[in-house]
Every structure is written in C-alpha cells, then in structure tokens.
Amino acid sequence: AQSVTQLGSHVSVSEGALVLLRCNYSSSVPPYLFWYVQYPNQGLQLLLKYTTGATLVKGINGFEAEFKKSETSFHLTKPSAHMSDAAEYFCAVRLKAAGNKLTFGGGTRVLVKP
Amino acid sequence: DAGVIQSPRHEVTEMGQEVTLRCKPISGHDYLFWYRQTMMRGLELLIYFNNNVPIDDSGMPEDRFSAKMPNASFSTLKIQPSEPRDSAVYFCASSPGTGGPDTQYFGPGTRLTVL
Numbered sequence: 087a088q089s090v091t092q093l094g095s096h097v098s099v100s101e102g103a104l105v106l107l108r109c110n111y112s113s114s115v116p117p118y119l120f121w122y123v124q125y126p127n128q129g130l131q132l133l134l135k136y137t138t139g140a141t142l143v144k145g146i147n148g149f150e151a152e153f154k155k156s157e158t159s160f161h162l163t164k165p166s167a168h169m170s171d172a173a174e175y176f177c178a179v180r181l182k183a184a185g186n187k188l189t190f191g192g193g194t195r196v197l198v199k200p
Numbered sequence: 201d202a203g204v205i206q207s208p209r210h211e212v213t214e215m216g217q218e219v220t221l222r223c224k225p226i227s228g229h230d231y232l233f234w235y236r237q238t239m240m241r242g243l244e245l246l247i248y249f250n251n252n253v254p255i256d257d258s259g260m261p262e263d264r265f266s267a268k269m270p271n272a273s274f275s276t277l278k279i280q281p282s283e284p285r286d287s288a289v290y291f292c293a294s295s296p297g298t299g300g301p302d303t304q305y306f307g308p309g310t311r312l313t314v315l
Contacts, residue, residue, distance in 0.1 A: 185256065
C-alpha cells in the first residue's frame with residue numbers, strides 16, 4: 087500500500103524567507119508525484135507534478151520540487167515567500183498501475199509573517 | 201471553461217435527512233472524482249468514475265452513501281440518512297483521461313453541516 091507523509095502540519099515563515107515543505111512516500115515503485123495548493127474556501131489547484139525525466143520540477147508561483155528516489159522524497163521549495171503563499175499544501179502520489187487514484191498527504195498549512 | 205461546478209456551496213441539514221450534492225465536470229473530461237475533507241481524516245477519495253462508469257468505490261464509507269453519473273456532464277453524491285459525522289467539505293474533481301498522470305481539476309467544494 088502506498089502512503090504519503092508530510093512532515094509538519096503547520097509551517098510559519100517570514101516574508102522573503104525560504105519555504106520548504108517536506109513530503110515522503112512509501113512505494114516500492116516510484117509513483118507519479120504531485121503538489122497541490124488549497125487557498126481558503128477553495129478547491130485544490132495543481133502546483134506541479136513529476137512524471138518522468140528531470141527530477142527537478144518547476145511549477146507555478148515560483149515553486150519547485152525535487153524527486154529523490156533514494157530518499158523517497160518530493161520536497162517542495164520556494165526561495166522567497168510572499169504573503170499570497172499563505173495556504174494549505176498537499177503532496178499526492180499516484181501509482182502507475184493504480185488507475186487514476188491519488189493518495190494525499192495530511193497537508194501542511196503555511197503561515198507567512200510580514 | 202467554467203471549471204468544475206459544484207452545488208450547493210453550503211448545505212445545512214438535520215440528522216436523518218437526505219442530502220444530494222451535485223457536480224458538473226469540465227467538458228471533455230473522462231474521469232470524475234468525489235472526495236471528502238475533514239480535519240480528522242484529511243482528504244479522502246470516496247469514488248471515481250471513468251466514462252460515467254464507477255471504477256473504484258472502496259472509499260465510500262457505508263451504504264448510506266451513493267453516487268451516480270447518469271451522463272458525462274453530471275454527477276450526484278447522495279447521503280441518506282445523513283448523520284452529524286458526515287459533516288465535511290465534499291469536493292468533486294475531473295481529469296482528462298489521456299492515459300497518463302493527468303492533473304485533477306477540483307471544484308470549489310460543498311460544505312455540509314449535519315445538525
């Protein structure tokens with residue numbers, strides 16, 4: 087069974103500081119990997135995804151994530167936080183042989199301090 | 201495109217009542233998903249459809265929950281009878297179905313409160 091672990095349910099960063107959100111998955115076969123963002127009272131929106139090829143993936147709003155097979159990780163980063171980055175972030179995995187099902191992590195809520 | 205449309209956005213009902221949530225996926229998308237989000241359990245997949253056919257309903261909590269997709273542009277999630285523990289935000293999502301790792305596009309959700 088696959089699972090997704092996001093370390094830290096809440097993260098607080100200062101405006102302009104690095105944002106680092108951690109995601110680890112458990113799967114014997116590298117899955118497809120996704121990061122979604124949820125702003126208050128809205129649905130989830132895709133930030134970026136890893137399928138194959140280059141392990142460093144760039145997404146919207148200046149976010150990027152790196153797939154590290156040896157660490158079974160897909161951490162999300164942004165060099166400089168903006169107030170508008172305050173939201174909840176979800177890591178998700180999809181096994182290539184598991185149909186179209188996504189398994190989501192528990193989410194990390196980001197607070198940006200001025 | 202208008203995106204995934206869900207109605208109602210908010211629903212307050214009393215225990216024992218029937219609740220019907222509605223979803224219109226993005227036109228041309230072959231997959232439709234129903235999720236439930238709660239503080240305790242996070243985001244859970246309830247059921248998903250491919251070309252209007254239910255593919256995996258293993259996440260449906262119990263027989264009180266049912267979902268249908270009578271055509272490519274409409275789906276319902278019904279709870280009968282509703283219970284307070286069903287209070288949650290219910291999301292509908294759709295994806296194109298290209299055979300690869302498609303992006304799922306989420307609707308704004310329906311916030312259900314069962315008193």
